[in-house]
Amino acid sequence: MSKNKGKIISAVDIGSSSVQMHIAQWDGQRIVTLDQLEKPTHVGQEVFSTGHISFETVRSLSDILTGFCALSKEYDIARPIVMATTALREATNLAYVLDHFAVTNHVNVQVLEDGEASALLFEALKSRYPSAEKVLQVYGGTGTIDFALLQNGKVLFTQSIQTGMLKIAEVMRETSEFSRYSDLVVKEHLTKFLSHAGQIYKMLETDGIVYASADIAPLLKILNGFEINTGTDTLVVSKEEMQKIYGEYKRLTVDQIARRHKLDLAQSGNIYVTIVFLMLLLDSTGVNHLYCTQINLVNAALNLNLRQGARRAFNENMREGTVSSALKMAEHYRCDLKHAGHVAYLALILFDKLKKLHGLSRQQRLLLETACILHEAGSFTNTADMREASFDLIKNAQIYGLQSRMTLLIANIVAPQDILGIAQSDRRGGVLNQEDMIFVNKMHSILHLADAIDESHLGKARLLDVKQDGDQLLLTLRVTEDYALERYALIQSAALFQEVFGLKLDYIVKKAGRMEDK
């Protein structure tokens, strides 16, 4: 019997225009939604216009959460999982808002970055279509459109473009007085953004496309002819069917769509833009059909927490996705991928062997791994000050599955470090806290050491063993060629390592065939 059978949870998403909650249980084979609630709010509007959330709105949100928590209790759920994305994240008084919820409602709101949210959504989407070798998942959000290319279920590459359905609809509206060809305006706008995301066209070499968004239900009804169960079902639309719909709807105005389907203008604008976008996707790829489904953050949270094995799979996929994303970035910046991979391999051995000493988590291990892959990215722009340049590139990068805070830590791991006590500034103008500093210094010293072991970039050494003996750390290396340069680098890195971990570094070099002293 499935371990999770009968497990029930509730998940809340504090979005820009509404607060949603789903309560669902796992019946052994699938997620069954028991309750779906939605209360409209105007948080997004308030934040986008004033930059903060008024206390009146905070209290109103708090009341909604109180009601949702009470309803959760009816299912014997102690506390719902509560998430938020853009609207809350962008508020300048976010800390006060979160504090209010923690004190008044006893809920900890997880504020997700776009990357995290996308990762959750893409993971949840996998259960909505039959598996295929290569699939392009596309999520049409209000502010961004996210792409993820998957191969056999593993994330190969991700990309976001900074325009969403809402923005495109606005552009269409604003240009309507200049042109009656709204579909062309939409296509051109999208193509512009797609061209910025250089890797996008590689993603379009795919076997299948899955398109999802949170508010696709009205479009699904149009495509299907009648309503489908938007909680679980996926509609398959052939290219011919899409062409027919496109041919019919491209001539219509948003008002006409609204009247025909008894929708409001926002929904109708969304439908128009989505139809054009889907047609563009189909035309740009060789795909003959696409899968369309409705999914939102709440669905994604339920998937993660209910489906047996989902969390483990998600964590693994996250790791692979993050690494894959980092490798793509390293490739883009012409890094020595073999060296990067070798440094990562060495650093992770050191990390694992020194776990009792540093006490860090698997998530932090991933940050180290990513730092190793990207530690020379800066050579693309500035060979003289490569590490600083790497810091800048990484700090501003979008890496799959990582919050911006994580990429900042990675950037700091890579950046040149004065020995302890010197803080780096983050991009908001603040500083890393002490805990972060300690973490960064530990990881930097490991990265530095691993880099030294492969100083020549020739992959000469394999790390056979790492042993701690009192205040000494003994590395056993097997090398294949002359190791003089590396020995020199090791001496340089030993000092930093000793400052951070309090261990004197020593090593035994075994040449392939015989042992040598250091």
Next chain:
Amino acid sequence: MKFIERELSWLDFNARVLAEAQKKDSPPLERLMFLAISASNLDEFFMVRVAYLVDESKNRTDRDQTGMTPQEKLDKVLQKAYNFQMRQVECLDEILAKLAEKKIKICAIEDLSDSQKEFARDLFYDEILPVLTPLAVDPARPFPFLLNQSLNIGVRMRDDAGENLYAVVQVPSILPRFIMIPVKTGRLFLPIERLIAHYLPEICNLHEIAAYGYFRITRSADFDADDDTDDLMEEMKRTIKRRRRGSPVRLQLSAGFDGELYNFLKKMLGVNKKFVVQASKILSMASLSKIASMEDLSHLRAKPILPVPAAEFLECDDIFARVRERDLMLHHPYESFNPVLDFIKAASVDPNVLAIKQTLYRVSGKSEVISALEQAAESGKQVTVLVELKARFDEENNIQWATRLERAGCHVIYGLTGLKTHCKITLVVRREPDGIRRYLHLSTGNYNDVTARLYTDIGMFTCRAMFGADASALFNHLTGFSRPPEYNKLIVAPENMKRFFLNKIDGEIKNAKKNLPSGISFKANSLLDYTVAQKLYEASKAGVPVKLLIRGICSLLPGVKGYSENIRVRSILGQFLEHSRIYAFENAGEPQVYLGSADLMPRNLDRRVEQLFPVDEPDLRERVLGILDLAWRDNVGAWELGPDSIYRKVEQKGARICSQRELSKLAALAYEQKKKELEHI
């Protein structure tokens, strides 16, 4: 399009109730009960509908779909109501004569023997006089405020100068309406006002009594609470107080009422003569129900149809397990209401039950439902109760229940602003080994074990996931947690019920035009919505056979050439009040059946939260269709509406079929069969 005016249609309905009292072959107390019901109905009609027309006639002069202005309606209604009341008086005289043959009499003081007079006198001095307060009316003492539906004695006196003086003696409503005078055989009832009148010279002893008469006042109760308030309960309490002080809409006078006294009362009460009715020896005929329902006189009533235990719930130790096997149906009052109470009670004590939610519209006096909900809350379950405070004339009751439930720890809510919650649902959330399961009871009738013995209603138990999801969504909407959802199974007013009916009727029209089987069969308490009626006319013109069992008001005119040749309208009256709502559509040979809380009136479809639910299980669907079929074959209690807007008794051709008795037999048969089956196991 032709439509029948609402109030006139209602008066026709009440005439059908009166017809039950006029049946010469009915037992006399059965007749008396129906007479009392017709009087009670009429009281409420005046308080609400006539009051409404009075207001409308002051403010509006436009004509509605019936072609009448409010003033024209009011005039016709008053005339018709007056004639009706005359018929009531005649009927009462007839019944009293029949009762007298059985030695049951309503008497005057003069009819009493000396010992009986002594008894009456002692009673008067011991129990009645202490609570009497005669009120003289003069420039120093203004005319007293007389409560709605109060019975009074008006007195005209003469002073030494021969001038008229007036007084009013209110008959205390806390005392029994009819005093039982000891007799050797039979029963002797003395109306309390007659006893008081006999002692008027002692009560009003300062002047000579020139004349006296009995009168009764009916006041407008057409007040609705202002929904736009922070405290609905307080607002309801204020509304109830206001209702006691509404303007008079009827003045009833006893036969032979003194002319000067009449003029005096008319002036004091500000009543126009068209609102005055003078006839009966017994005012407040509704109170005759006390005599009609006396337990030891049951031989003078019709043999009651008693509920049998529901076959499907026999030897049911675990009601949840029973519902899990399949959907179950109960037809009250033929089948006992106990399984519904058992369901709620079981939920209240089951440790696996996490939450109970219920809508309460009209609740009975000694409500076991309320007790069960209190117990559930006290044992830690999440109990949510939606109490409709605005259930007219039950407001005080409901305020009481709401307060009690809140004290027990229930989450009591009052529904949505501007909408009365009329749906009847109970939802139980239960944790089971394979997860959460929701059990539902959906019904056409209220959670009231008293009316469940008097009204016909149908309820269904189910634990199917989609119904559970819909019920949850509905409660979330009613509790304000969520905006109106999309429903899978339920049809909910005011969101989409009217559209549902119109679409379904359109579906039958389309089928008829394609020569596919088509048909509409409704059973409801009222049909008043003109949009739906118009659509039914359309259906008739398209050739769809339409059969409507409308117990009360019907605005649609059947059998009119060119409009409604294919429509037939019948109304059934009997021992029970027909209350269930059934909506069936032929659907090209695959019938679809729905049950629900809503009638076909604008208030149901536009201004209330109502639910309709499909009966999907084939055997249950057949059962409901069977109920409709049997009702349509009724030739004992059935009336048919003609194109001339007159109801006529359905002629009894062939076997006598009383649908209520037949349904009772079917329930008893099912019970016996089930009992035998279980004995064999």
